[in-house]
Amino acid sequence: MSTPQTERTRYSDSELQEFKDLILDKIRVAREELNALASSLSNPNLNGTDDTAGTYKTLEDGSATLEKESINQLAARQKKFIEQLEAALVRIETKSYGVCRVTGKLIPKERLRAVPHTTMSMEAKLKQ
DSSP states (O other): OOOOOOOOSSOOHHHHHHHHHHHHHHHHHHHHHHHHHHHHHHSOOOOSOTTSOHHHHHHHHHHHHHHHHHHHHHHHHHHHHHHHHHHHHHHHHTTOTTBOTTTOSBOOHHHHHHSTTOOSOHHHHHHO
């Protein structure tokens, strides 16, 4: 006679290790992208427009400023993503990773693989 399966309250240590490996890989990739963004900001690409007529200089300056702002926004977003992933690592260490902060239920593995830094199940997210 089998006993009814009780609802799990957390992921096993081996499952947490699997998520930790996934997150560490995502952090590595995100840091590489952040470094690429930072280097593109510090090394502006000069397209040899120094000798073009002054009328185009204003357009170039505006375009360069817009591009710089865009890169800054991408870099800020990337930093925030890395911080969220690092917070997920802390939750893994405290064994609270994968538990919805709203419902208290386990977040499905598929969701955690897609969005490893999430703290809410889809059920909770949709009610938001």
